[in-house]
Structure formats: C-alpha cells, structure tokens
Amino acid sequence: MRGKGLHLLIGVLVAAVLAATATAAVKKTHAGGTLVFAGAADPTLLDPALVSDGESFRATEQMFETLVKLKPGTLKLVPDLATKWTPSNGGKTWTFTLRQGVKFTDGTAFNAKAVCANFNRWYNWTGPFQDAGATYYYQAAFGGFKNNGSSTLSPPLYKSCAAKGNSTAVVNLNHATGTFINWLVLQAFAMQSPTAMNKYGADQGSISNGAFKATGSYGFSHPTGTGPYKFVSWTIGQKLELAKNPSYWGPKAKLDRLIIRPISANTARLQALQTGDVNAYDLAAPQDVPTITGNSNLKVVKRPAFNVAYVTINSAHAPFNNKLVRQAVAYGLDRQSVVKNFYYGTGKVADQFLPPGLFGWTNKVTKYTYDPEKAKALLKQAGLSLPVPVEFWYPTGVSRPYMPDPQRNFQAFAASLENSGFKVTVKSAPWRPDYVSKVNAGTAGDLNLIGWTGDFGDPDNFVGTFFKTFSPQFGWKNNQIQTLLQKAADETNLKKRTAMYQKASILLSKSVPAVPYVNATPALGAQKKVADLVATPTGGVWFGNTSVGGQ
Amino acid sequence: MLRFVVRRLFALIPILFGVSLLVFFWVHNLPGGPTDALLGERSTPALVKQYKEQFGLNQPLPIQYVKYVRSLLEGDLGTSIATRRSVTTEIRTRFPATIELALMAMIFATAVGIPLGFVAAKRHGGVSDHATLFLSLLGVSIPVFFLAIILKYVFAVRLGWLPTVGREDILATRQHPTNFYFLDAIIERDPTAWWDSFKHLLLPAIALGSIPLAIITRITRASVLDVQNEDYVRTARAKGLPPREVDRRHVLRNALLPITTVLGLQVGLLLSGAVLTETVFAYPGMGSWLADGIGNRDYPVLEGGIMFLAIVFVLVNLIVDISYAVINPRIRYS
Numbered sequence: 001m002r003g004k005g006l007h008l009l010i011g012v013l014v015a016a017v018l019a020a021t022a023t024a025a026v027k028k029t030h031a032g033g034t035l036v037f038a039g040a041a042d043p044t045l046l047d048p049a050l051v052s053d054g055e056s057f058r059a060t061e062q063m064f065e066t067l068v069k070l071k072p073g074t075l076k077l078v079p080d081l082a083t084k085w086t087p088s089n090g091g092k093t094w095t096f097t098l099r100q101g102v103k104f105t106d107g108t109a110f111n112a113k114a115v116c117a118n119f120n121r122w123y124n125w126t127g128p129f130q131d132a133g134a135t136y137y138y139q140a141a142f143g144g145f146k147n148n149g150s151s152t153l154s155p156p157l158y159k160s161c162a163a164k165g166n167s168t169a170v171v172n173l174n175h176a177t178g179t180f181i182n183w184l185v186l187q188a189f190a191m192q193s194p195t196a197m198n199k200y201g202a203d204q205g206s207i208s209n210g211a212f213k214a215t216g217s218y219g220f221s222h223p224t225g226t227g228p229y230k231f232v233s234w235t236i237g238q239k240l241e242l243a244k245n246p247s248y249w250g251p252k253a254k255l256d257r258l259i260i261r262p263i264s265a266n267t268a269r270l271q272a273l274q275t276g277d278v279n280a281y282d283l284a285a286p287q288d289v290p291t292i293t294g295n296s297n298l299k300v301v302k303r304p305a306f307n308v309a310y311v312t313i314n315s316a317h318a319p320f321n322n323k324l325v326r327q328a329v330a331y332g333l334d335r336q337s338v339v340k341n342f343y344y345g346t347g348k349v350a351d352q353f354l355p356p357g358l359f360g361w362t363n364k365v366t367k368y369t370y371d372p373e374k375a376k377a378l379l380k381q382a383g384l385s386l387p388v389p390v391e392f393w394y395p396t397g398v399s400r401p402y403m404p405d406p407q408r409n410f411q412a413f414a415a416s417l418e419n420s421g422f423k424v425t426v427k428s429a430p431w432r433p434d435y436v437s438k439v440n441a442g443t444a445g446d447l448n449l450i451g452w453t454g455d456f457g458d459p460d461n462f463v464g465t466f467f468k469t470f471s472p473q474f475g476w477k478n479n480q481i482q483t484l485l486q487k488a489a490d491e492t493n494l495k496k497r498t499a500m501y502q503k504a505s506i507l508l509s510k511s512v513p514a515v516p517y518v519n520a521t522p523a524l525g526a527q528k529k530v531a532d533l534v535a536t537p538t539g540g541v542w543f544g545n546t547s548v549g550g551q
Numbered sequence: 552m553l554r555f556v557v558r559r560l561f562a563l564i565p566i567l568f569g570v571s572l573l574v575f576f577w578v579h580n581l582p583g584g585p586t587d588a589l590l591g592e593r594s595t596p597a598l599v600k601q602y603k604e605q606f607g608l609n610q611p612l613p614i615q616y617v618k619y620v621r622s623l624l625e626g627d628l629g630t631s632i633a634t635r636r637s638v639t640t641e642i643r644t645r646f647p648a649t650i651e652l653a654l655m656a657m658i659f660a661t662a663v664g665i666p667l668g669f670v671a672a673k674r675h676g677g678v679s680d681h682a683t684l685f686l687s688l689l690g691v692s693i694p695v696f697f698l699a700i701i702l703k704y705v706f707a708v709r710l711g712w713l714p715t716v717g718r719e720d721i722l723a724t725r726q727h728p729t730n731f732y733f734l735d736a737i738i739e740r741d742p743t744a745w746w747d748s749f750k751h752l753l754l755p756a757i758a759l760g761s762i763p764l765a766i767i768t769r770i771t772r773a774s775v776l777d778v779q780n781e782d783y784v785r786t787a788r789a790k791g792l793p794p795r796e797v798d799r800r801h802v803l804r805n806a807l808l809p810i811t812t813v814l815g816l817q818v819g820l821l822l823s824g825a826v827l828t829e830t831v832f833a834y835p836g837m838g839s840w841l842a843d844g845i846g847n848r849d850y851p852v853l854e855g856g857i858m859f860l861a862i863v864f865v866l867v868n869l870i871v872d873i874s875y876a877v878i879n880p881r882i883r884y885s
Contacts, residue, residue: 036721041843044634132601133635152601208630211606211851213637236636236644237835239721263716263833264843267700271708271715272833278721440596 091176316475332420360501668771690765815871
C-alpha cells in the first residue's frame with residue numbers, strides 16, 4: 001500500500017510536469033496580419049460621443065474619424081473627413097468642405113447631412129444624455145443643449161447646422177471661440193452613421209443608481225464609422241476585435257485583424273509582452289522601461305509629451321506674493337536631477353506650461369536652471385532672513401503619467417530647496433479623497449506637487465484652465481495675463497492666437513505662479529517586429545499603417 | 552431533511568441582512584469615492600457636488616442604505632459608475648470564469664492534498680510525513696498573490712510553458728454559450744478548446760489552490776491518524792480484510808467527513824483569493840472585476856459583487872451540510 005500511495009503521488013506530479021511541458025511546444029507567434037494590443041481596461045462603450053476615457057477613445061479612434069484631426073504623433077491640426085474649414089461671421093460660422101466618396105462601414109454615405117445629423121444629435125440630447133457622466137466632453141466644449149434640463153447647464157455654443165449639397169456643412173455657433181475647431185479633433189465629436197445609430201438605439205439610455213447606462217445595442221455591438229478598421233466583436237473583460245475596413249477611403253490598414261485586450265496590472269502587461277501573448281501594450285510603467293529596452297526583441301515607443309507636472313506656488317500666502325520669492329523657488333528646484341533620475345528617459349525638463357509641439361509654445365520663456373546661490377540672493381533681495389519657512393505638500397497613494405512616483409520627486413525637490421535657503425515643512429495627503437480637493441481649494445500649503453494631462457490640442461486646455469480666471473489653487477492675480485488668455489481663447493485666427501499664447505507663456509515665466517518641471521513622454525512597450533505603431537500625444541494609438549513582422 | 556433545508560434558507564435572511572449592512576458601510580467608508588476616482592485632477596468643487604447629487608451620495612448614509620436594500624430586494628444590483636454596465640450583466644459574464652477557476656483550484660487541492668495527507672499519516676513520523684508537514688506549513692504561509700507571481704514568472708515568463716494572461720487563446724474565435732469554457736468545449740466536442748482553457752487555468756488554479764491544498768493535506772493527515780486507531784478499523788483488520796480494503800472502506804471514508812467541512816469553508820478562501828490571483832493573471836472573473844471596483848471606488852460593483860459572493864458562500868455551506876448525509880448515512884437532519 002505504501003509503495004502504491006507513493007506511486008500515485010509520483011504519477012500525479014509526473015502528469016503535471018508532462019502536461020506543462022507539452023504546452024512548451026505550442027507556438028507563441030500570432031497569425032499573419034493580426035496585432036494583439038493590451039490596454040489597462042475595457043472600453044466603457046464604443047459610442048465615442050458618450051465616453052470620456054482613454055481606453056474607450058483608443059478603441060473608437062480605429063473605427064471613427066473626425067472632421068479634423070491631429071496628424072498622428074503630432075499636435076498639428078490636419079484635415080480628416082473635412083478637407084477644408086473656414087471661419088466666417090467673426091468666428092460664429094464654420095464652413096466645412098467634406099471629403100468625397102467616403103462611406104460608413106454599414107455602406108451608407110458620409111455627407112453633409114450626416115455631419116449635421118451628428119451635430120444635431122448632440123445638441124438635442126435630453127434626459128439621461130444631459131448627465132455629465134454621459135456627455136462630459138460635449139458639455140465641456142459646447143456647454144448646454146437645445147433644452148437644458150438643469151439650471152447648472154450652460155447656454156449652448158452650438159446653434160445650427162445646414163447641409164449645402166453633399167459636400168458642404170455649415171455650422172453656426174452662438175458666439176465666437178478659437179477653441180471650437182480644436183475641440184473637434186476629439187473622438188467625442190467623431191462622425192457616426194446616422195442610419196446605424198437609429199437602427200441600433202444609440203440614443204437609448206437611462207440613469208440607474210445615478211449612473212448613465214446606454215441601453216441600445218449600438219455602442220456594444222454595432223459601432224459604425226468611416227475609419228480604417230471596423231467592428232467585429234467585443235467580449236467584455238477579454239477582447240475587442242476589429243478587422244480591416246476594406247472600403248476605407250484612404251490607404252488601407254496593413255493589419256487584417258486588430259485585437260485590443262484589457263490587462264489591468266502593469267506587470268502583467270509587461271509579462272504578456274515578454275512572452276508574446278501581446279504584440280504591444282500601452283501605459284508602460286517608467287520603471288519597466290529599462291527591462292523593455294534590455295530585451296533584444298522588444299522596444300519602447302514614446303508618446304509625445306502632452307502633459308505638464310508643476311509645483312504650485314500659492315501666491316495668496318506671504319512671502320510668496322512676492323515675485324522674487326517665487327523666482328527663488330524656481331531657482332531652488334533641481335528639476336534636471338528629478339527628471340534625469342526618476343523618469344527613466346521618459347521625460348523632458350519643462351520651462352513652461354504648454355507641452356512642446358503645441359502652438360503657443362516658445363523657447364523665449366525665462367528659464368530657471370537650478371542655482372541655490374541665486375535663490376538665496378533673491379530671498380535676501382526680498383528682505384527675508386534665511387532660511388525661509390515653506391510648507392510643501394505631495395500626494396500619496398498615486399502614480400500619474402506626469403508624476404510616476406510623487407514621493408521621490410518631492411524628496412529631491414525638498415532637499416534642493418533646503419540647499420537654496422528654504423526650510424521645508426513636509427506635508428502629505430492621500431490623493432483620494434483629500435489631496436486634489438485641497439490643492440484646488442488652495443489649502444495644500446505654500447507649495448505642492450500636481451500636474452495636468454491635456455484633452456485636446458489647444459493651449460486654452462493648459463494655460464487657460466490654470467490661469468484664465470482666478471483660482472484659489474494659485475492665489476495669483478495678474479490682470480494683464482488673464483485678459484490676454486481670455487482674448488486668446490476667443491480669437492479664431494491661428495497666427496494671432498499663437499502669438500498671444502507665446503506672449504502669455506513669456507509673461508507667466510516671469511511672474512512664476514507655479515514652476516513647471518517636466519513634460520513626461522509616457523512609454524508603450526512593443527515587439528521589435530511591430531512597425532509603424534504611432535502613439536498620439538492625446539493618449540491614442542494610430543494603427544492605420546501598423547504591421548507585424550514586415551507584413 | 553426538507554425541513555432542515557427550508558429552515559436554513561430562512562436563516563439566510565438575517566445573515567444576508569447583516570452582510571448587506573457590513574458591505575454597505577465598509578464600501579462607503581473607503582477613503583475617497585467614485586467622484587474622486589472619475590475626475591482626478593478635473594475634480595472641481597462644482598463637478599464633485601454635481602456628481603454626488605447625481606449618485607445620491609449627498610444623502611445621509613441611512614437613506615442611501617435603505618435605497619440600496621430596496622434595489623436589492625427588487626433584484627437590481629445597480630450600474631457600475633466606472634464602466635456604466637449593469638452589475639448583473641457583469642456578474643453573469645464573470646462568475647462562470649471564477650467558478651471554473653475555483654473548481655479547478657479545489658480539484659487540484661483535493662486531488663493532491665488527500666493522497667498527500669493520507670501518505671503522510673500512513674508514514675507517520677517518517678521523512679515524508681515531516682516533509683509534508685513542512686510543505687503544508689509553507690503552503691499556508693505563502694501569500695496567494697506572491698505564489699501567483701512566482702509561478703507566473705517561472706512557468707510562463709521564463710520557461711514559456713504556459714500563457715501569462717487570460718482565459719483562452721486570444722486569437723480563438725469560439726462561441727461560449729454558457730460562459731463556462733470547459734463546458735462549452737465539451738458541448739462542442741472540441742478537445743483543442745478544452746486543452747486551451749486548461750492551460751490558461753493551470754497556473755492560477757495552482758496558486759489559488761495552494762492554501763486549501765495545505766489545509767486539506769493537514770486535515771487529511773490528522774483525520775486518517777485518528778480514524779485508523781478506531782475500534783472498527785482494528786476489527787476490520789482483525790477479521791482479515793486486506794489493508795487496501797480497510798483503508799478504502801473504513802479509514803478514508805470516515806476520514807473524509809471533516810475534510811468535507813473544510814472543503815466548504817475553503818470556498819470563502821477561494822473567492823477572496825481569486826481577487827489577487829485573477830489580477831495577477833488578468834483572468835476575467837469576479838475577482839479582477841472587484842479589484843478594479845475597489846480602485847475605482849465603484850460602490851454598486853462592490854456592493855452588488857460582494858453581496859452576490861456572500862450568497863454563494865452561504866449556499867455552498869448549506870450544500871456542504873447536506874452532503875454530510877450523503878457521505879455518512881448515520882447523520883440525519885431534523
């Protein structure tokens with residue numbers, strides 16, 4: 001019996017080893033023309049007008065196109081479904097000349113009527129669709145609706161749309177704004193097939209326990225756009241499968257199939273890449289970059305910077321109401337060292353609030369290279385005795401694209417400030433629920449670490465958000481700059497806008513309401529055999545020309 | 552028996568009421584809330600206020616609790632704040648995955664644990680007994696997520712023998728009418744599909760089954776040691792029954808009773824362990840879904856998901872109690 005029991009045990013173990021070994025023979029390569037890409041989560045819904053998260057947009061931008069877009073990998077506005085756009089009537093009327101011969105993947109024509117149907121769909125939303133969770137970006141760009149269901153909603157920016165023939169759509173606004181055209185690059189304003197939306201209930205939704213829920217099948221199984229890929233299937237929690245759109249108006253996609261799968265843990269995504277379970281993945285942790293670059297089969301694809309991390313200075317607190325003291329802070333922060341040591345090559349030192357490549361960025365801003373002696377001299381010039389006490393806050397329990405490890409950034413900055421004539425009092429708070437609300441309310445000390453990732457390619461989304469109006473976060477007032485930023489937002493002439501934002505950036509660098517320190521370039525991991533994978537600054541990935549293994 | 556089952560089912564009411572109370576107040580006392588998770592840097596006081604009003608989070612907790620219970624009684628588990636999908640739909644999709652994983656882990660734990668415990672008891676005091684005790688101590692002590700990471704690193708990443716993530720080959724285009732992939736493969740008579748699912752389950756199941764394995768091994772060992780000294784076992788031996796028959800008919804059968812109790816209790820352990828194991832292996836079950844729910848402070852997901860698992864746990868324990876009668880006919884319920 002003893003012998004047999006042992007045999008049974010050995011048998012079980014041998015069987016387990018054999019079973020495992022047998023799988024070694026399974027080939028790990030993927031079929032020709034298919035790319036498997038890992039994101040961090042499932043899309044929320046495949047109706048881009050009703051989502052606001054990056055995972056959804058990354059998926060929808062393969063199927064849907066916008067009137068204008070950012071050239072893949074850049075912040076340059078270029079034609080997409082509209083070949084030309086002209087503002088008139090002081091910026092209140094926009095005439096779009098549409099691309100000819102474009103069809104939605106359901107076979108219906110893309111034309112001016114379809115454009116107006118999309119604009120009118122957004123404008124006419126009622127009930128649950130006026131929920132901020134459902135139509136966040138519509139409300140951010142266009143304010144309210146035709147019939148606002150709540151007094152908290154703003155008046156609508158959109159007025160009407162007229163189709164002039166098949167190829168011209170005229171959009172009328174209630175007031176001029178320079179940001180309008182730049183908002184339109186967002187997937188939330190992508191063109192969708194009116195026929196498919198009607199057929200599959202795109203405008204059916206309800207509020208359940210306060211959360212908006214789409215109840216039609218359109219956004220789950222019938223998304224219909226004009227893009228290089230079309231929808232095949234979506235198994236929530238497992239994969240979204242897309243196929244090449246054979247009737248795409250532009251250069252056809254090189255991939256036959258594109259599969260996007262959700263893998264929430266950073267390490268799991270990296271390991272899936274290492275083993276070939278995926279061909280590429282998004283949101284690589286900065287600390288994983290050396291592992292990827294150290295593997296001869298893998299490579300890092302960098303997403304152009306579209307964010308900024310900065311140190312807030314609360315000018316409402318003395319002595320930081322003195323510009324000399326704020327400049328001393330700027331000289332006292334060793335930004336070069338932080339970026340070099342904690343971003344693993346995925347960040348560049350920022351001297352201004354606009355990311356490089358966005359119009360309005362200028363190299364004429366005042367630059368503050370780490371200089372402790374200059375910082376001390378400025379503090380003395382301000383009439384202060386050293387060390388100057390400063391309460392400095394950082395968040396815990398969080399990692400942001402522009403700030404992967406806040407504590408390390410903080411420790412380095414605190415040390416460099418102590419070298420520069422400041423006496424730092426350390427304060428921290430959990431990101432949730434306290435930190436962001438304290439920062440926004442201006443109660444997170446004299447200095448604090450925070451940052452911003454842009455939504456769309458417009459400087460107003462950066463400097464306008466921060467400084468156009470008074471914010472308790474900065475406690476800073478400067479009529480000249482604030483007026484300039486408001487004028488820049490209203491202006492529709494790109495050249496004039498660019499000049500205004502450049503001027504604002506220069507003035508901000510002198511006034512120092514905060515100290516920008518890094519534009520992070522988030523990394524993607526990919527197999528080397530994956531070619532032409534383009535990470536867009538706004539968080540997407542362009543697979544239009546991507547191939548695997550030289551296909 | 553029927554009376555016993557009905558009585559136990561009625562006893563579920565106060566238990567589930569208690570669970571709903573605990574879950575609700577635990578979830579609502581997590582630091583932060585869904586508005587912070589959704590808005591991040593964009594959380595202006597006005598937007599936070601608007602979201603709180605919309606989700607009913609500005610109301611006093613007792614009122615929110617009453618509304619939650621009312622929805623539960625209506626069978627409405629709510630809608631996820633983060634994904635905006637119905638909690639019931641998510642459970643329907645994900646629960647079969649977790650069941651498959653838990654069953655596989657349990658099969659692994661019992662298939663290895665019972666023979667191992669039996670052999671250890673039979674060689675009581677010997678090297679294999681000490682080795683088994685040491686290994687089972689190790690099994691109980693190593694955190695599930697740590698073992699999952701190690702197993703994955705060695706067998707999937709370094710050796711490349713098994714897949715690192717998911718439930719089936721990502722390129723597979725199979726239909727899954729029941730969402731139980733093993734069952735679907737059997738229905739479709741597709742051995743490739745069955746093998747594919749098995750490969751994806753193996754490492755997570757071993758990781759998840761490690762603690763139950765250790766416990767079952769130890770309980771089996773102790774139980775066999777007890778039973779084999781019983782009078783009836785000595786009598787069986789004395790009357791000349793072959794040792795194998797004695798072990799099969801008298802020792803193992805009687806030793807199985809406490810193991811059955813332990814198996815029932817392991818269900819809770821398996822469901823809680825699934826949260827970590829599924830996250831490590833990106834396995835699309837209830838566990839990884841709840842882990843994301845915690846990250847997003849997604850109250851409906853946490854309340855609905857945990858409540859559902861609590862019901863499953865309580866029902867499984869009821870089934871275990873009933874199964875006593877099957878294993879040991881001397882037990883009668885009144």
